[in-house]
Amino acid sequence: MLENYTQQYRDALLNDVLPFWLKNSPDREFGGYFTCLDREGKVFDTDKFIWLQARQVWTFAMMHNRVEARADWLDMAEHGADFLLKHGRAADGSWYFSTTRRGKPLVQPYNIFSDCFAAMAFGQLSRATQNAEYADLAKTTFDNILARRHNPKGAWNKAVPGTRPLKNFALPMILCNLSLEIEHLLDKSLVEETIAECLHEVMDVFYDAESGMILENVTPDGKLSDSFEGRLLNPGHAIEAMWFVMDLAVRRNDPVLIERAVKITLDTLEYGWDKAFGGIYYFLDRKGAPPQQLEWNQKLWWVHIETLIALLKGYKLTGNEDCWHWFEKVHQYTWSHFADPEKGEWYGYLDRRGEVLLPLKGGKWKGCFHVPRGLYQCWQTLEKIRA
Amino acid sequence: MLENYTQQYRDALLNDVLPFWLKNSPDREFGGYFTCLDREGKVFDTDKFIWLQARQVWTFAMMHNRVEARADWLDMAEHGADFLLKHGRAADGSWYFSTTRRGKPLVQPYNIFSDCFAAMAFGQLSRATQNAEYADLAKTTFDNILARRHNPKGAWNKAVPGTRPLKNFALPMILCNLSLEIEHLLDKSLVEETIAECLHEVMDVFYDAESGMILENVTPDGKLSDSFEGRLLNPGHAIEAMWFVMDLAVRRNDPVLIERAVKITLDTLEYGWDKAFGGIYYFLDRKGAPPQQLEWNQKLWWVHIETLIALLKGYKLTGNEDCWHWFEKVHQYTWSHFADPEKGEWYGYLDRRGEVLLPLKGGKWKGCFHVPRGLYQCWQTLEKIRA
Numbered sequence: 001m002l003e004n005y006t007q008q009y010r011d012a013l014l015n016d017v018l019p020f021w022l023k024n025s026p027d028r029e030f031g032g033y034f035t036c037l038d039r040e041g042k043v044f045d046t047d048k049f050i051w052l053q054a055r056q057v058w059t060f061a062m063m064h065n066r067v068e069a070r071a072d073w074l075d076m077a078e079h080g081a082d083f084l085l086k087h088g089r090a091a092d093g094s095w096y097f098s099t100t101r102r103g104k105p106l107v108q109p110y111n112i113f114s115d116c117f118a119a120m121a122f123g124q125l126s127r128a129t130q131n132a133e134y135a136d137l138a139k140t141t142f143d144n145i146l147a148r149r150h151n152p153k154g155a156w157n158k159a160v161p162g163t164r165p166l167k168n169f170a171l172p173m174i175l176c177n178l179s180l181e182i183e184h185l186l187d188k189s190l191v192e193e194t195i196a197e198c199l200h201e202v203m204d205v206f207y208d209a210e211s212g213m214i215l216e217n218v219t220p221d222g223k224l225s226d227s228f229e230g231r232l233l234n235p236g237h238a239i240e241a242m243w244f245v246m247d248l249a250v251r252r253n254d255p256v257l258i259e260r261a262v263k264i265t266l267d268t269l270e271y272g273w274d275k276a277f278g279g280i281y282y283f284l285d286r287k288g289a290p291p292q293q294l295e296w297n298q299k300l301w302w303v304h305i306e307t308l309i310a311l312l313k314g315y316k317l318t319g320n321e322d323c324w325h326w327f328e329k330v331h332q333y334t335w336s337h338f339a340d341p342e343k344g345e346w347y348g349y350l351d352r353r354g355e356v357l358l359p360l361k362g363g364k365w366k367g368c369f370h371v372p373r374g375l376y377q378c379w380q381t382l383e384k385i386r387a
Numbered sequence: 388m389l390e391n392y393t394q395q396y397r398d399a400l401l402n403d404v405l406p407f408w409l410k411n412s413p414d415r416e417f418g419g420y421f422t423c424l425d426r427e428g429k430v431f432d433t434d435k436f437i438w439l440q441a442r443q444v445w446t447f448a449m450m451h452n453r454v455e456a457r458a459d460w461l462d463m464a465e466h467g468a469d470f471l472l473k474h475g476r477a478a479d480g481s482w483y484f485s486t487t488r489r490g491k492p493l494v495q496p497y498n499i500f501s502d503c504f505a506a507m508a509f510g511q512l513s514r515a516t517q518n519a520e521y522a523d524l525a526k527t528t529f530d531n532i533l534a535r536r537h538n539p540k541g542a543w544n545k546a547v548p549g550t551r552p553l554k555n556f557a558l559p560m561i562l563c564n565l566s567l568e569i570e571h572l573l574d575k576s577l578v579e580e581t582i583a584e585c586l587h588e589v590m591d592v593f594y595d596a597e598s599g600m601i602l603e604n605v606t607p608d609g610k611l612s613d614s615f616e617g618r619l620l621n622p623g624h625a626i627e628a629m630w631f632v633m634d635l636a637v638r639r640n641d642p643v644l645i646e647r648a649v650k651i652t653l654d655t656l657e658y659g660w661d662k663a664f665g666g667i668y669y670f671l672d673r674k675g676a677p678p679q680q681l682e683w684n685q686k687l688w689w690v691h692i693e694t695l696i697a698l699l700k701g702y703k704l705t706g707n708e709d710c711w712h713w714f715e716k717v718h719q720y721t722w723s724h725f726a727d728p729e730k731g732e733w734y735g736y737l738d739r740r741g742e743v744l745l746p747l748k749g750g751k752w753k754g755c756f757h758v759p760r761g762l763y764q765c766w767q768t769l770e771k772i773r774a
Contacts, residue, residue, distance in 0.1 A: 036676075044676040045615060097545070105547040156545055158484070160492040228432060228751065289423075289431040290745040294682035294736060297744065349681060351739065357684065358677040364615065 005331070006382040012339070013375035018063065020345040020361065021056065021368040022076060030102050032083030037362040039343050044360070046101035050088050052367030054095075054117035057081050059372050061124035067376070074128055081125055081134065084118060093144055110156035115145050116174045123182035139185045142178065149175070166217040166229055172201040173241050176248070195248055202241055203260060211286050212267045214238035228292045233284040235272030236303025239265050243310040243377075246317060262314040266322055269307060269330075274299075277353050278333045280307060298357060299350040301366065304334040305374030312381040346371050392718070393769040399726070400762035405450065407732040407748065408443065408755040409463060417489050419470030424749040426730050431747070433488035437475050439754030441482075441504035444468050446759050448511035454763070461515055468512055468521065471505060480531055497543035502532050503561045510569035526572045529565065536562070553604040553616055559588040560628050563635070582635055589628055590647060598673050599654045601625035615679045620671040622659030623690025626652050630697040630764075633704060649701040653709055656694060656717075661686075664740050665720045667694060685744060686737040688753065691721040692761030699768040733758050 024041035025033040027048075035052045036045035060077035064070060087103030088095050094109035095118045109115070122138035125131070149171060151157060159165075176198030179191050205222040206214050216232040219225055242265040249257035272280045279299035283291045307330050315323035337354045338346040340361075348366040349357040360366070411428035412420040414435075422439045423432035447464035451457060474490030475482050481496035482505045496502070509525035512518070536558060538544060546552075563585030566578050592609040593601050603619040606612055629652040636644035659667045666686035670678045694717050702710035724741045725733040727748075735753040736744040747753070 038677070044674075047614065096547070100550060104550050106550050108545045108547055110545050156543060158495045158497050158543055160483070160495055163487060163491050163493050226432075227434065287431075290425070290747045290750060292751050294685060294744065297738075298681060351684075357681065360677045363677060364679050 002382060002386050006379060006386060008335075009375045009379040009382060013372055013379060016341075016344050017346075017368075017372050017375060018060075018073075021059075021372075022072065025056065025362070025368065026076065026079055027083075027101065030083075031079065031086070032103070033080055033368070035362040035367040036364065037360065039340065039347075039359045039361060041344065041361060045363075047098050047106060047364075048083065048087075048101065048103065049098045049364055049367070050084070050095050050114040051097075051111070051117050052362075052365075052369070053080050053084055053088070054114070054121040055367050055369035057084065057121035058117065058124050059368050061121065061128050063372070063376070064128050065124060069128075077121075077125055077128065081121065084121065085133075085137075088114075088118060093140060094148075095141070108156065110153055112145060112148055112152035112171070113174070115141050115148075116178055119145065119178055120181045123178075123185065126182075127184065135185055138182050142182055142186070145175070145178070164225065164227065165220050166225055166227075167220055169202070169206045169214065169216050169218075169237065169241070172198045172206075173244060177244055195252075199245065199248060199257070202245060203257070207264070208286070212264070213271065213286060214241060214264065214268070215286070226287075228285075231285045231287050231289060232291065233272070233286050234282070235268050235280050235284065236282070236300065236306055238268045239272075239303075239310045240306035242268075243306070243313050246310070246313045250317070258317050262318050262320055262323065265307075265310045265314055266320075266326065269311075269326055274352065279337070279350070279352075279354055280304060280330075297352040299337070299352070299354060301338050301346050301348045302370035302374075304330060304338060305370050305378075308334060309374055309377040309381070312378055312385070316381050316385050389769060389773045393766060393773060395722075396762045396766040396769060400759055400766060403728075403731050404733075404755075404759050404762060405447075405460075408446075408759075409459065412443065412749070412755065413463065413466055414470075414488065417470075418466065418473065419490070420467055420755070422749040422754040423751065424732075424747065426727065426734075426746045426748060428731065428748060432750075434485050434493065434751075435470065435474075435488060435490065436485045436751055436754070437471070437482050437501040438484075438498070438504050439749075439752075439756070440467050440471055440475070441501070441508040442754050442756035444471065444508035445504065445511050446755050448508065448515050450759070450763070451515050452511060456515075464508075464512055464515065468508065471508065472520075472524075475501075475505060480527060481535075482528070495543065497540055499532060499535055499539035499558070500561070502528050502535075503565055506532065506565055507568045510565075510572065513569075514571065522572055525569050529569060529573070532562070532565070551612065551614065552607050553612055553614075554607055556589070556593045556601065556603050556624065556628070559585045559593075560631060564631055582639075586632065586635060586644070589632060590644070594651070595673070599651070600658065600673060601628060601651065601655070602673070613674075615672075618672045618674050618676060619678065620659070620673050621669070622655050622667050622671065623669070623687065623693055625655045626659075626690075626697045627693035629655075630693070630700050633697070633700045637704070645701075645704050649705050649707055649710065652694075652697045652701055653707075653713065656698075656713055661739065666724070666737070666739075666741055667691060667717075684739040686724065686739070686741060688725050688733050688735045689757035689761075691717060691725060692757050692765075695721060696761055696764040696768070699765055699772070703768050703772050 024037050032048045033056050034043045038044050057077045057080040060073045064073040087099050090109050095114035096105045096109050097107035097111050099106050119138045119141040122134045126135035179194040183191050208215050216234050217229040242261045245261040280303050282298050283293045283296040285291045311323045311327040345361040347356050351357045411424050419435045420443050421430045425431050444464045444467040447460045451460040474486050477496050482501035483492045484494035484498050486493050506525045506528040509521045513522035566581040570578050595602050603621050604616040629648040632648040667690050669685050670680045670683040672678045698710045698714040732748040734743050738744045
């Protein structure tokens with residue numbers, strides 16, 4: 001049983017998903033990757049989204065660093081890195097949101113996650129190549145992110161300052177992940193400080209003891225806000241954070257923290273699971289009010305693969321049987337709904353009933369990242385459970 | 388048959404929809420209207436969205452001006468106008484997107500439609516009251532809109548200038564509608580110029596002869612753009628525009644223009660109708676690629692009521708039987724899916740299958756506007772058809 005699962009995750013990664021991107025995504029004429037790929041892998045839009053360019057660089061560099069030093073993987077990572085170096089940055093060093101196929105800047109650097117994934121990409125690639133330019137770029141970008149962190153949208157922030165200040169859950173999570181990614185380029189004390197701050201933010205500030213849920217947005221002093229943003233829950237996002245926390249807890253040798261992360265994973269899953277049709281909701285409102293997101297009840301690929309990672313890590317670390325039972329249930333839903341054995345890779349967007357909403361394998365927000373990272377993480381964790 | 392329809396639209400307007408908003412929406416403590424109302428009409432969020440505040444002022448002022456000079460309707464309009472006067476504007480006279488319940492500005496004036504609906508609101512209210520302050524405000528706001536029209540998002544525009552300039556279909560349509568709304572405050576020549584320009588933009592520039600569809604975005608010189616924005620179709624938006632065009636064609640006594648608007652209405656409806664589950668899709672891509680909007684296959688209230696108006700006007704003006712057949716089909720879908728005879732008013736958001744997606748009667752984008760305006764327009768047109 002365990003052996004079948006292990007093989008399924010490894011085979012899908014090595015024989016299906018990575019080959020799909022190797023074959024369909026490189027733009028051999030203008031560099032970088034196409035990410036808007038239809039069911040068959042054919043390109044339906046040629047814009048280059050910096051988030052997704054950087055995430056694909058990271059994925060292939062990570063595979064090269066951690067699984068096997070394959071030349072085709074490193075070439076694919078460097079192919080994207082070249083495009084990012086040539087076209088990705090504005091004059092102030094921040095990263096555009098998107099460019100045209102040829103690399104002309106299209107959408108301004110309003111989104112700090114472009115910078116976060118660029119830093120991750122060049123961090124991984126600097127490990128693979130020892131290229132000092134990549135290392136410098138990762139480090140400089142990280143410093144810029146720290147400088148922008150308290151107003152990440154900058155001039156494009158539409159909130160009137162002071163009326164309802166809120167802080168968002170995504171940034172502390174990603175900063176923590178990022179500081180580990182480029183640990184080899186940072187002072188040890190900065191890494192440890194960032195981890196400690198992230199754990200405090202996630203587990204004390206964004207965790208709401210009353211509901212037992214992680215909130216997407218809280219006031220600057222960590223209070224609830226009774227507004228659309230302040231009531232928002234994103235179960236997949238909370239569960240993804242919990243496997244980051246489990247990894248950090250292992251690093252810090254903190255079994256109490258592991259137990260808390262496992263409990264939040266299971267509680268969030270119980271709350272976010274669609275009892276009628278299966279799958280995990282995309283957004284919920286903690287007071288049960290209608291969310292403003294019209295896509296709230298859709299089932300998204302990344303939510304499900306991130307949940308599989310958290311459940312396997314939770315099971316590996318604690319032996320909690322609930323993790324295993326939930327793993328089998330979410331595995332069953334995920335593979336029978338998202339995977340497309342006939343044409344390869346995974347669908348990204350299903351409606352509430354689990355029917356395909358958009359017949360694409362990649363788009364403006366789905367690239368070569370969550371599926372391969374998740375398959376890799378599940379494969380590795382299953383290997384450790386077997387050992 | 389015609390009499391039953393006429394009565395249904397009139398009764399719903401006068402005995403269901405307007406009473407729902409009169410009863411549930413006024414904020415007697417801090418002014419303005421609540422628009423986030425659940426199925427029963429109970430408030431689930433207290434933010435004030437300037438679009439929706441202004442649209443409700445317009446609706447009650449319009450009813451007072453065109454149907455009956457009822458004091459409760461005028462009071463309701465002035466109740467919202469007071470809030471807008473006190474809290475709606477930034478220092479430069481542009482209109483905020485939203486405020487808190489107490490009127491503290493929350494989201495910046497990034498959205499020119501706040502200004503458009505504010506001008507409409509004060510234009511209608513100035514007709515009802517002869518209040519010069521209202522008239523001045525409508526006129527000043529209109530002038531500001533004209534000054535901002537070529538970069539309506541201003542500093543909040545995230546597009547890099549020059550790379551892929553696009554113009555959007557909404558603004559010419561709304562400017563034309565607005566110039567008629569405040570015709571009594573404008574030079575006759577400006578009104579006629581605006582109408583001529585709008586008709587040219589809609590029927591020549593945004594109309595794509597190859598597909599027979601109205602596009603949401605084109606290049607500044609009216610060409611197709613092969614991008615997410617440039618491929619986007621919004622059938623409800625195009626059909627809404629067609630009844631504006633029919634009204635203008637009547638004003639200009641132009642039967643050829645009427646025929647064109649009727650044909651585009653029918654072609655768009657044929658294209659946008661969901662043959663499997665009924666109802667009109669929210670968004671489509673003219674090349675059949677996956678749209679970026681995850682809500683693309685949902686069924687929205689305003690799309691359906693605007694289509695009913697266009698079909699009745701088309702039938703009244705041309706006697707085209709296709710308009711009548713489609714009217715009966717869309718009427719049947721609309722009343723059996725959106726209306727909520729048990730609790731009043733209409734649901735706004737259905738999934739593809741026509742099941743309620745959000746159990747609300749009002750929210751961040753749905754207020755007291757499309758349903759009452761549509762019921763009024765259908766009622767009036769049915770009266771004329773009967774006559």
